[in-house]
Amino acid sequence: MAEEETAAMAPGKAPKKLIENGIRNDGRKPEDLRNLKITVGVLKKAAGSALIEWGKNRIMAGVYGPREVFPKHNMNPNKAIINCRYAMVPFSSLEEHGRFGPNRRAIEIGKVGKHVFENAILTEQFPKTMIDINIDVLQSDGGTRVAGIVAAALALVDAGIPMRDIPCGVSVGKVDGTLVADLDKTEDNLGQSDMPVIFSPRTWDILLLQMDGMLTKKEVMDGIDLARIATQRVHEMQVAALEAKYGAAAAGDDDSQDESAA
Amino acid sequence: MEKQLILPGALAATTPRRMDGCYVDDGKTFVSVVSLKAGDKIIPLKGHYVPRIGDYIIGIISEERFSGYEVDINAPFPSTISARDIRETFQVGDVVSAKVRMVDEVHTAQLVEPRKLFAGRLIEIESVKVPRVIGRNGSMLALIKEYTGSDVFVGKNGRIYVKNGDIALSVMALLKISSEAHTSGLTDRIKELLEVESKKSPQNHVAPRPAVQERPPAGMY
Amino acid sequence: MITNEVKEAFVLDLMKKNTRVDSRGMLDYRQISVQKEVYENCEGSAMAQIGDTKVIAGLKLDVATPFGDRPTQGVIMFNAEFSPVAHPDFTAGPPDERSIELARVVDRGIRSAECIDLDKLYMEEGKVLGVFIDLFIIDHNGNLTDAAYLASMAALRTAKMPKYEDGKLIREERTAPLPVARDVVSCTFEKVGDKILLDAREEEEVSSSGRVTLATCGDDLLCASQKSGRAGFSRAEFESMIDTALAKRKELLKYI
Structure with a gap:
C-alpha cells in the first residue's frame, strides 16, 4: 500500500525501470527480503516491546495489559478487548513533515491490525480486561x-500474553510486471500493485x-504463495x-520448587 | 534434563492436555507463552497471575466497601474480602497476606484469612518466577533466611514481603533470582552474593538493577 | 431491541441447517436496485439499495489545487458518514474506524482501477478538478461495502462536468460527462460459523467472525481486497471467493 495518501494517486506510471534483467533497483532478486533485524524487550516500562529494523523502516511496538478497561463501557464480559494503535511520527517519511497521531490511513491499519491480534491472542482467558x-x-520505507x-x-x-501463534507476514506486489516480495518505498509508490499479507504460521x-x-x-494466488515463502x-x-x-533460560539447571510442593 | 525453548504456537502434546501456558486446538495441545520444554513438562517463562483456590497471595487493599474490601492482587482481575469473614478493619493501602477461597468464572477471587503485614518491605516479581525463589524443597528461601535473618513471605502472585534481619540484602538476593531465573548455577551465585554482601554493613549493599519495577511499601504512596 | 448474542445464536443455528435468515443461497444477493441522479444540485448522485440497506453517494466537483508530486492530475476523495438514523449503534461525532475503513476500501478499488482519467481533470497551471464522493449511509441492514461501490460507480457514471471559466465552475451549465474508463464492483463475504456467505444481512454480520471484500474491474482483474475481522481464511477459501467475485461481476454491472 502506498505510504502516503498523495502518492497513491495513480499507480502504474513508473517513470524508470524498477527491475532490469531480473534484478531490482537495490540489487535484490524478486523473492529476496531486505535486511531485517528484530530486537525484543527494548523498552523498560512497557510489559512487552520490540524494535524492528527492516530496510530503512524503524518501527517500535509496545504492549500494555491485560488491564482494567477504559472507557468502561467498552468492556466485554467474556474476553479481553484489543486496542491497536498504529501511527507514524511526523518526521518518519522522506517527504513532507507529518503530524503526530493516527490519520485516516493509520486508523484503518490499526483496525485491521487489531483483527489480526484478536485472532492470535487467547482473549477469552482475560475477561473484562483490555490489551493495548x-x-x-x-522511519518509513514501505511495508x-x-x-x-x-x-x-x-x-x-x-x-x-497467551497467544495461539505468532502472526507474521510480508508485503508482495507487482513491479514492472513481475511479482516481488517485500516492496520498498519506491517500488510501493511506483509499482503496479501492492498486497500486504499476514499469516498465522501454525495453520497458514x-x-x-x-x-x-x-x-x-x-497473480493474486501466486502472490499469496510468494508471500508464504x-x-x-x-x-x-x-x-x-x-x-x-529468552534462549539463555534453556541452558539453565532446574532447581526450582517441585510441582507437588507448590 | 535437556531443556528446549519453545514459542507460542509450538506443539506441546499430540493429545489434549490441561497445562499452564498451553491451549488445546483440534485435539492437540499447543504452547501459548514463551516456555521451556523438558521432556513432557512445560515450564512457562512468562505469564500473568491467575488466582487459584488455595493460593496464598499478598494483596494491597485498594477500596473499602460496605460489603468488605477490594484487593489488588497483581492480577488483571479484581478480588475481594467479604466483611462477613473478618473482624478486623483495614485501610486502603494496607498490605495483607490472604488465601484464595473461591474464584468465579471471570477469575474474580474471594480472599479469606487476611493478615496485615507491616514494618517490612514489599517487592514484586513475575509470578512464574515464584517457584525459583522458593527453590527445590524451599532450599533457596532457606538460604536467604540463613544469611540475612529475615522473614520472607512469598505470595503465589509474585509479591514478596520481607521483614526483620538484613532486609536490603534479602531484597537484593530476591531480585537477582528474579532477573537471572532459569540460568545455570543460580544457587551458587546467590550463595556467593549472600556470602560477600553479608560481611558488609547494610548501607553498602550495591543493589542490582531490578527486573521488575519495585513498588514502595504500603503507606508510602 | 434484540441483542447481538441472541441474533448470533439464531444465525449460527440456521447455518448448521445450511440455510439463511431469508432462505437465500449462501452466494446469492438480496434484491438490488440503484436509483441514479436522485439529487439535482450535486454533479452526480445515486442511491443503491441491497435488500433493506440504503446507501447514497453524492458526487461534487470543485476546483482544487493538485498535489505537488502530480501537478497535472485531478484529485479524488472519498468520505463516508454513518448517519445516526441508519442504525442504533451509530452515533453522531467524528468518523469512527468503520466509516474510515469503508471510505478507504471504496477509494482503493476505484483508484486502483484508474476509473477516472485524472489527466483529463487538469484545467490550468495550479488548477485541477477535484472529485469528492461522499457516501451517506441511511439504513444499515448489512453489506454496506457492496452498496457503497454500486452507489459510487452509478454516481460517477451519471456525473456531468460543469463549464470551467476563469478559474471558476459555472455549475448551471453542465456539459460533458465525467470521463470514466471502467466499472468497479465489489463482493463482500462473511465467515459465519464454518461457512462463507455473500451479501450478509445485519444479523449475519454480527454473527460473522471475518470479512473479505474483493473488488473487480474486469473479467479476470481484481483491483482491491480487504480482509477484516478476527477469523483466518485459508488459501483455498480465498481462491473460491475470487472465483465468486469474478462470476458475480456481470450480475452487478447491470445496476450501474
Missing part, C-alpha cells in the same frame, strides 16, 4: 503495516490481506529475536 498494542513508525504487525506480535509474546491461515492496483486471479523467512527472524532474549 502500540505501533509507532519512526510499514506488516513490519509493525511482525514487531507487535513479538511485543505481545514478550509481555507474556490468512489473517490480513489487502490489495491495491490491478491483478488477475492468477517469504513469510517463512521473516518468521525465522522472529524466532531468532525471541531466542536472543
Whole structure:
C-alpha cells in the first residue's frame, strides 16, 4: 500500500525501470527480503516491546495489559478487548513533515491490525480486561503495516500474553510486471500493485490481506504463495529475536520448587 | 534434563492436555507463552497471575466497601474480602497476606484469612518466577533466611514481603533470582552474593538493577 | 431491541441447517436496485439499495489545487458518514474506524482501477478538478461495502462536468460527462460459523467472525481486497471467493 495518501494517486506510471534483467533497483532478486533485524524487550516500562529494523523502516511496538478497561463501557464480559494503535511520527517519511497521531490511513491499519491480534491472542482467558498494542513508525520505507504487525506480535509474546501463534507476514506486489516480495518505498509508490499479507504460521491461515492496483486471479494466488515463502523467512527472524532474549533460560539447571510442593 | 525453548504456537502434546501456558486446538495441545520444554513438562517463562483456590497471595487493599474490601492482587482481575469473614478493619493501602477461597468464572477471587503485614518491605516479581525463589524443597528461601535473618513471605502472585534481619540484602538476593531465573548455577551465585554482601554493613549493599519495577511499601504512596 | 448474542445464536443455528435468515443461497444477493441522479444540485448522485440497506453517494466537483508530486492530475476523495438514523449503534461525532475503513476500501478499488482519467481533470497551471464522493449511509441492514461501490460507480457514471471559466465552475451549465474508463464492483463475504456467505444481512454480520471484500474491474482483474475481522481464511477459501467475485461481476454491472 502506498505510504502516503498523495502518492497513491495513480499507480502504474513508473517513470524508470524498477527491475532490469531480473534484478531490482537495490540489487535484490524478486523473492529476496531486505535486511531485517528484530530486537525484543527494548523498552523498560512497557510489559512487552520490540524494535524492528527492516530496510530503512524503524518501527517500535509496545504492549500494555491485560488491564482494567477504559472507557468502561467498552468492556466485554467474556474476553479481553484489543486496542491497536498504529501511527507514524511526523518526521518518519522522506517527504513532507507529518503530524503526530493516527490519520485516516493509520486508523484503518490499526483496525485491521487489531483483527489480526484478536485472532492470535487467547482473549477469552482475560475477561473484562483490555490489551493495548502500540505501533509507532519512526522511519518509513514501505511495508510499514506488516513490519509493525511482525514487531507487535513479538511485543505481545514478550509481555507474556497467551497467544495461539505468532502472526507474521510480508508485503508482495507487482513491479514492472513481475511479482516481488517485500516492496520498498519506491517500488510501493511506483509499482503496479501492492498486497500486504499476514499469516498465522501454525495453520497458514490468512489473517490480513489487502490489495491495491490491478491483478488477475492468477497473480493474486501466486502472490499469496510468494508471500508464504517469504513469510517463512521473516518468521525465522522472529524466532531468532525471541531466542536472543529468552534462549539463555534453556541452558539453565532446574532447581526450582517441585510441582507437588507448590 | 535437556531443556528446549519453545514459542507460542509450538506443539506441546499430540493429545489434549490441561497445562499452564498451553491451549488445546483440534485435539492437540499447543504452547501459548514463551516456555521451556523438558521432556513432557512445560515450564512457562512468562505469564500473568491467575488466582487459584488455595493460593496464598499478598494483596494491597485498594477500596473499602460496605460489603468488605477490594484487593489488588497483581492480577488483571479484581478480588475481594467479604466483611462477613473478618473482624478486623483495614485501610486502603494496607498490605495483607490472604488465601484464595473461591474464584468465579471471570477469575474474580474471594480472599479469606487476611493478615496485615507491616514494618517490612514489599517487592514484586513475575509470578512464574515464584517457584525459583522458593527453590527445590524451599532450599533457596532457606538460604536467604540463613544469611540475612529475615522473614520472607512469598505470595503465589509474585509479591514478596520481607521483614526483620538484613532486609536490603534479602531484597537484593530476591531480585537477582528474579532477573537471572532459569540460568545455570543460580544457587551458587546467590550463595556467593549472600556470602560477600553479608560481611558488609547494610548501607553498602550495591543493589542490582531490578527486573521488575519495585513498588514502595504500603503507606508510602 | 434484540441483542447481538441472541441474533448470533439464531444465525449460527440456521447455518448448521445450511440455510439463511431469508432462505437465500449462501452466494446469492438480496434484491438490488440503484436509483441514479436522485439529487439535482450535486454533479452526480445515486442511491443503491441491497435488500433493506440504503446507501447514497453524492458526487461534487470543485476546483482544487493538485498535489505537488502530480501537478497535472485531478484529485479524488472519498468520505463516508454513518448517519445516526441508519442504525442504533451509530452515533453522531467524528468518523469512527468503520466509516474510515469503508471510505478507504471504496477509494482503493476505484483508484486502483484508474476509473477516472485524472489527466483529463487538469484545467490550468495550479488548477485541477477535484472529485469528492461522499457516501451517506441511511439504513444499515448489512453489506454496506457492496452498496457503497454500486452507489459510487452509478454516481460517477451519471456525473456531468460543469463549464470551467476563469478559474471558476459555472455549475448551471453542465456539459460533458465525467470521463470514466471502467466499472468497479465489489463482493463482500462473511465467515459465519464454518461457512462463507455473500451479501450478509445485519444479523449475519454480527454473527460473522471475518470479512473479505474483493473488488473487480474486469473479467479476470481484481483491483482491491480487504480482509477484516478476527477469523483466518485459508488459501483455498480465498481462491473460491475470487472465483465468486469474478462470476458475480456481470450480475452487478447491470445496476450501474
